[in-house]
Amino acid sequence: MTEGNAGADQPLAALRAQIDDVDSQILDLLARRLELVGEIGEVKGRHALPIYAPDREAAMISAKRALAAERGLSPDLVEDVLRRCMRESYTHEKNMGFTRQAPDLGPAVVVGGGGRMGSLFARMLTLSGYDVRVVERDDPPEQVASSVRDAGLVVVSVPIHDTVAVLRSLPPLPPGCLLVDLTSTKRAVMATMLEVHPGPVLGLHPMFGPDVDSLAKQVVAVVPGRDEAASRWLVEQIRLWGARVHELPAETHDELMGLIQALRHFSTFVYGWHLAHEDHDLDELLALSSPIYRLELVMVGRLFAQDAELYYDIITASPDVVALIQRYLTRYAQAFELLLRGDREEFVARFREIGDWFGDHAETFLAESRGLLAHADATR
Amino acid sequence: MTEGNAGADQPLAALRAQIDDVDSQILDLLARRLELVGEIGEVKGRHALPIYAPDREAAMISAKRALAAERGLSPDLVEDVLRRCMRESYTHEKNMGFTRQAPDLGPAVVVGGGGRMGSLFARMLTLSGYDVRVVERDDPPEQVASSVRDAGLVVVSVPIHDTVAVLRSLPPLPPGCLLVDLTSTKRAVMATMLEVHPGPVLGLHPMFGPDVDSLAKQVVAVVPGRDEAASRWLVEQIRLWGARVHELPAETHDELMGLIQALRHFSTFVYGWHLAHEDHDLDELLALSSPIYRLELVMVGRLFAQDAELYYDIITASPDVVALIQRYLTRYAQAFELLLRGDREEFVARFREIGDWFGDHAETFLAESRGLLAHADATR
Numbered sequence: 173m174t175e176g177n178a179g180a181d182q183p184l185a186a187l188r189a190q191i192d193d194v195d196s197q198i199l200d201l202l203a204r205r206l207e208l209v210g211e212i213g214e215v216k217g218r219h220a221l222p223i224y225a226p227d228r229e230a231a232m233i234s235a236k237r238a239l240a241a242e243r244g245l246s247p248d249l250v251e252d253v254l255r256r257c258m259r260e261s262y263t264h265e266k267n268m269g270f271t272r273q274a275p276d277l278g279p280a281v282v283v284g285g286g287g288r289m290g291s292l293f294a295r296m297l298t299l300s301g302y303d304v305r306v307v308e309r310d311d312p313p314e315q316v317a318s319s320v321r322d323a324g325l326v327v328v329s330v331p332i333h334d335t336v337a338v339l340r341s342l343p344p345l346p347p348g349c350l351l352v353d354l355t356s357t358k359r360a361v362m363a364t365m366l367e368v369h370p371g372p373v374l375g376l377h378p379m380f381g382p383d384v385d386s387l388a389k390q391v392v393a394v395v396p397g398r399d400e401a402a403s404r405w406l407v408e409q410i411r412l413w414g415a416r417v418h419e420l421p422a423e424t425h426d427e428l429m430g431l432i433q434a435l436r437h438f439s440t441f442v443y444g445w446h447l448a449h450e451d452h453d454l455d456e457l458l459a460l461s462s463p464i465y466r467l468e469l470v471m472v473g474r475l476f477a478q479d480a481e482l483y484y485d486i487i488t489a490s491p492d493v494v495a496l497i498q499r500y501l502t503r504y505a506q507a508f509e510l511l512l513r514g515d516r517e518e519f520v521a522r523f524r525e526i527g528d529w530f531g532d533h534a535e536t537f538l539a540e541s542r543g544l545l546a547h548a549d550a551t552r
Numbered sequence: 553m554t555e556g557n558a559g560a561d562q563p564l565a566a567l568r569a570q571i572d573d574v575d576s577q578i579l580d581l582l583a584r585r586l587e588l589v590g591e592i593g594e595v596k597g598r599h600a601l602p603i604y605a606p607d608r609e610a611a612m613i614s615a616k617r618a619l620a621a622e623r624g625l626s627p628d629l630v631e632d633v634l635r636r637c638m639r640e641s642y643t644h645e646k647n648m649g650f651t652r653q654a655p656d657l658g659p660a661v662v663v664g665g666g667g668r669m670g671s672l673f674a675r676m677l678t679l680s681g682y683d684v685r686v687v688e689r690d691d692p693p694e695q696v697a698s699s700v701r702d703a704g705l706v707v708v709s710v711p712i713h714d715t716v717a718v719l720r721s722l723p724p725l726p727p728g729c730l731l732v733d734l735t736s737t738k739r740a741v742m743a744t745m746l747e748v749h750p751g752p753v754l755g756l757h758p759m760f761g762p763d764v765d766s767l768a769k770q771v772v773a774v775v776p777g778r779d780e781a782a783s784r785w786l787v788e789q790i791r792l793w794g795a796r797v798h799e800l801p802a803e804t805h806d807e808l809m810g811l812i813q814a815l816r817h818f819s820t821f822v823y824g825w826h827l828a829h830e831d832h833d834l835d836e837l838l839a840l841s842s843p844i845y846r847l848e849l850v851m852v853g854r855l856f857a858q859d860a861e862l863y864y865d866i867i868t869a870s871p872d873v874v875a876l877i878q879r880y881l882t883r884y885a886q887a888f889e890l891l892l893r894g895d896r897e898e899f900v901a902r903f904r905e906i907g908d909w910f911g912d913h914a915e916t917f918l919a920e921s922r923g924l925l926a927h928a929d930a931t932r
Contacts, residue, residue: 212567260626467847476907530853534855
């Protein structure tokens with residue numbers, strides 16, 4: 173019953189040597205593929221083409237799936253391998269140059285440019301050929317004033333709870349300078365930007381952490397402020413970096429962020445609290461987990477390796493959050509009542525109503541999650 | 553700014569043709585690799601070696617990572633591609649024969665063998681060379697009695713809320729016959745099995761849905777009942793199918809399932825309810841989502857493409873669930889109070905305490921989730 177099983181050793185060793193040989197050839201081809209994609213990136217960079225072209229990607233995947241089927245290979249396997257290669261390519265392209273969308277722009281100043289998100293934007297702007305200056309909020313006022321004197325762009329990237337104060341402390345900006353923030357709630361910050369600067373204003377909210385490999389496929393929320401024409405180049409520049417840009421008003425943005433950020437992070441915090449109090453052996457929980465529960469444990473536990481203060485600020489950033497969480501808690505209690513009553517029929521009826529609300533998405537999510545869970549299984 | 557950009561078309565087309573050529577070679581090698589792994593599976597099947605050997609897999613991955621680094625390729629890329637290939641191999645191996653661990657066993661009867669989980673077990677037993685008989689709970693009693701008369705194994709795989717009744721309706725089994733259930737709570741079912749059958753008894757709980765590609769790497773919880781020696785062959789057989797077997801007492805199993813299944817599924821149900829009532833545009837939520845939130849939406853929405861009654865039964869299967877959910881609700885309300893008070897210090901202090909409870913897992917989960925989220929991004 174062990175690997176030392178006589179009779180199997182020799183044929184297994186021979187087959188494994190052949191697999192090693194195949195793997196070595198696959199490695200060579202992966203390296204060659206990355207080189208070729210790098211060359212495509214250079215051509216795109218020279219011609220101001222975005223590094224991420226959704227339609228072309230979809231067409232390419234579809235052609236390779238058909239090819240896989242012809243050769244009796246699983247199309248899903250081929251798609252997954254190619255997508256993994258593409259993800260690697262985007263990472264490689266991140267240090268590539270990008271065409272500058274506003275060739276005559278004055279210096280781009282990143283306030284808080286030493287922070288993680290600030291330095292990501294400073295790097296992307298530099299790679300796109302802008303003259304980038306980094307300023308910290310503790311720098312002497314004269315120094316800040318001299319940095320922004322001829323600025324074409326000022327990006328404020330400081331912790332949420334400092335943003336309004338930092339905006340108010342800014343020296344006057346040149347009238348044509350574009351003022352931008354990267355904060356995760358928009359109403360108060362946008363109002364302050366419009367108040368302190370009479371020129372063009374734009375709100376940006378990168379929907380990802382500062383540790384992403386590349387902006388390819390990441391979402392950036394765009395909230396219009398003032399003089400849209402004067403900020404169009406920046407939105408275009410962000411598209412060139414590969415991001416998906418989604419524009420919406422500050423109010424809608426903040427409402428949706430209640431769900432996407434505040435309720436999500438708060439509930440994760442509470443679930444971690446609950447787990448710690450129930451105090452079962454985490455290793456045994458992991459050993460026993462179904463794929464879905466393992467994924468949940470991973471997504472909950474990851475929170476607590478991160479910055480408590482940042483999460484408190486994100487959760488409490490919008491004044492509507494308390495009401496949103498209150499509604500959630502009320503609904504949880506209602507559902508619990510249903511469970512206490514043992515009301516199977518109502519559970520089933522509600523379940524189906526909610527399914528109707530999800531519509532076709534429920535089925536596509538089920539299919540998508542199968543692949544994700546299989547991936548999560550394969551890596552553990 | 554479009555793909556029609558003059559000057560870029562020709563070099564891009566040439567590079568893309570080269571990529572197509574590389575991809576075609578990669579496809580050939582993937583097909584060859586699967587063939588070789590299939591041959592390994594045959595050798596293993598002949599020699600009763602398990603299809604999943606964690607140590608060997610770890611050593612192989614580590615060697616290929618080193619090879620990747622030597623050639624200037626990302627080790628993570630190579631690991632991900634190889635793991636995806638291995639996952640495919642397990643799927644291929646699922647229809648392969650397995651060595652029979654109990655060569656002299658009488659017929660294996662699967663009660664509820666027409667259901668999804670029942671038919672998966674019936675198929676695996678057949679592939680392992682057992683004489684498998686499928687019985688439904690509605691079959692005439694004489695028919696059931698005649699099927700089990702000489703049985704060496706009886707596996708009961710019926711909906712949770714019918715399991716006890718079906719067990720009680722079974723005709724007497726041969727004294728040496730092993731009686732097994734596949735139910736997701738164990739205390740009541742185990743007590744009933746021990747009562748209705750004086751011979752060997754074992755509880756199994758497959759921690760996965762019946763739609764898995766293969767048992768490789770999946771977890772099966774094993775709850776000892778009576779006469780452990782008489783069930784050892786089945787546990788070994790399940791290991792040969794590639795599963796990870798985790799043994800624990802019925803009480804502990806049911807406690808942990810409260811968290812792993814009941815609270816998890818109930819909270820997902822409530823979150824879906826909440827989302828449907830908040831009634832924002834789901835497409836806009838998706839368009840705006842961070843990778844983490846998208847993953848959450850997918851994992852919530854997938855529930856509602858599934859069977860409401862099954863989930864009600866899983867949630868309410870254990871009598872301790874109400875108390876567990878009550879504790880969760882109380883903790884949620886406590887945490888909400890903290891938010892209402894605006895108590896940043898306490899939030900931060902609690903956050904760090906919970907982080908201490910997670911210990912090193914928080915960091916490893918953060919690293920693991922990065923790969924998962926990148927994968928989720930790449931597939932959207």
